[in-house]
Amino acid sequence: MNIAILGTGKMGAAIxxxxxxxxxxxxxxxxTNTTGQLPASLRAFPLPCARDNAAAVRDAxxxxxxxxxxxxxxxxxxxxxxxxDGACLISIAPGYTLEQLTSLTEGxxxxxxxxxxxxxxxGEGMIAVCRGxxxxxxxxxxxxxxxxxxxxxxxxxxxxxxxVIGISGSAPAYVYMFVDAxxxxxxLGGLHRDQAVRMAAQMLYGSAALxxxxxxxxxxxxxxxxxPAGTTIEAVASLENSAFRGSVISAAxxxxxxxxxxxx
Ligand SMILES: NC(=O)c1ccc[n+]([C@@H]2O[C@H](COP(=O)([O-])OP(=O)(O)OC[C@H]3O[C@@H](n4cnc5c(N)ncnc54)[C@H](OP(=O)(O)O)[C@@H]3O)[C@@H](O)[C@H]2O)c1
Numbered sequence: 001m002n003i004a005i006l007g008t009g010k011m012g013a014a015i016x017x018x019x020x021x022x023x024x025x026x027x028x029x030x031x032t033n034t035t036g037q038l039p040a041s042l043r044a045f046p047l048p049c050a051r052d053n054a055a056a057v058r059d060a061x062x063x064x065x066x067x068x069x070x071x072x073x074x075x076x077x078x079x080x081x082x083x084x085d086g087a088c089l090i091s092i093a094p095g096y097t098l099e100q101l102t103s104l105t106e107g108x109x110x111x112x113x114x115x116x117x118x119x120x121x122x123g124e125g126m127i128a129v130c131r132g133x134x135x136x137x138x139x140x141x142x143x144x145x146x147x148x149x150x151x152x153x154x155x156x157x158x159x160x161x162x163x164v165i166g167i168s169g170s171a172p173a174y175v176y177m178f179v180d181a182x183x184x185x186x187x188l189g190g191l192h193r194d195q196a197v198r199m200a201a202q203m204l205y206g207s208a209a210l211x212x213x214x215x216x217x218x219x220x221x222x223x224x225x226x227x228p229a230g231t232t233i234e235a236v237a238s239l240e241n242s243a244f245r246g247s248v249i250s251a252a253x254x255x256x257x258x259x260x261x262x263x264x
Pocket of ligand 1: 006007008009010011012032033034035036053065066067068069071074075092093094115116117118169
């Protein structure tokens with residue numbers, strides 16, 4: 001299968017690196033960017049990288065648009081005359097709907113939207129995927145297999161994609177703010193900052209793994225930490241007084257609203 005990855009920034013390089021590490025022969029990759037030079041993170045792999053988007057997509061079964069949304073019109077205009085009918089186009093940007101992408105490619109391509117997040121850079125991302133009406137099961141399965149190198153995938157409808165942006169695409173930023181605040185608290189309590197960050201990161205990693213592997217709900221796991229008249233319930237009561245949950249919901253809703261505005 002031939003895959004063209006247009007853009008080798010953070011996301012394009014993460015996808016290319018993930019695919020390049022897979023067993024040999026499964027995927028043939030062609031990359032493009034504005035310089036035609038492989039980024040440093042991919043220099044270990046003998047991948048072709050050029051500036052010519054049209055040439056890169058000519059034999060492609062899958063084209064991954066890993067450029068910024070503002071670069072979409074120019075890059076789609078580049079590839080339109082060259083890409084073969086029925087090829088699969090994967091867009092990972094907010095702001096362009098399946099309908100807009102289908103129209104910009106004159107209805108000739110099978111269009112899929114995916115929404116990754118930054119943990120995808122280490123293969124631990126959450127990638128929500130939604131398919132256009134013309135996408136065959138085989139093309140969708142191939143696209144999901146490709147995106148799986150970035151982490152776990154979930155299939156959603158396009159109407160749900162904005163919610164995904166609020167609780168997964170943008171959410172690593174909220175989590176890092178939370179860790180940063182915990183580190184401040186650790187410093188307040190007498191810990192060195194780097195040690196406090198390491199402890200908070202491991203707490204987060206372990207809590208996420210426990211949530212994923214125990215099958216228990218977040219509420220059940222929270223109750224497990226809260227002994228009667230103990231320290232944790234004091235902290236939980238303080239968070240409730242500061243409208244912690246309401247603040248998180250408002251933040252996620254703000255990201256969803258912005259995503260909705262960006263898609264017109
Ligand atoms: N970063 C995230 O957390 C995240 C999360 C979800 C979705 N996304 C989406 O993923 C997409 C890529 O984001 P990113 O963070 O990877 O962006 P980025 O790091 O800024 O990378 C953009 C890439 O596009 C290349 N480029 C620009 N114009 C081009 C052209 N005409 N032809 C070919 N390549 C061109 C750039 O080339 P040079 O390297 O030569 O400059 C660069 O490699 C965006 O649509 C973004 O919304 C990102």
